[in-house]
Amino acid sequence: MRTGHTPPAEPGASARSSMWEDLPRGRRTETDASQGEIVAMAGRHGVTAPVNARLVQLIRQAEASGATGRRTWPGDELWRDLAAFRG
Numbered sequence: 001m002r003t004g005h006t007p008p009a010e011p012g013a014s015a016r017s018s019m020w021e022d023l024p025r026g027r028r029t030e031t032d033a034s035q036g037e038i039v040a041m042a043g044r045h046g047v048t049a050p051v052n053a054r055l056v057q058l059i060r061q062a063e064a065s066g067a068t069g070r071r072t073w074p075g076d077e078l079w080r081d082l083a084a085f086r087g
Contacts, residue, residue: 023062023070031059049087 019029035055040051058081062070073081 019059026066028063029059031056035059051082054082054085 019031020031035052038052039049039056042052058078065071
């Protein structure tokens with residue numbers, strides 16, 4: 001059955017997220033619309049989202065550091081940092 005919808009193409013090796021592109025250009029990311037909204041929704045329901053809140057902190061730090069001061073996060077190091085905030 002055809003729906004008229006074309007599935008998205010598979011990302012190639014050079015594919016980058018918009019946040020990845022925003023940081024070196026010194027632009028604010030859309031983290032408020034994603035992780036920030038999760039934190040806000042949790043608060044409205046009387047719960048916390050500590051890992052998401054930590055992600056917002058880290059992204060804000062990356063934005064503030066600019067293109068030249070960016071920190072490189074190996075995956076395992078980032079995972080350990082975020083795991084410390086799990087409830």
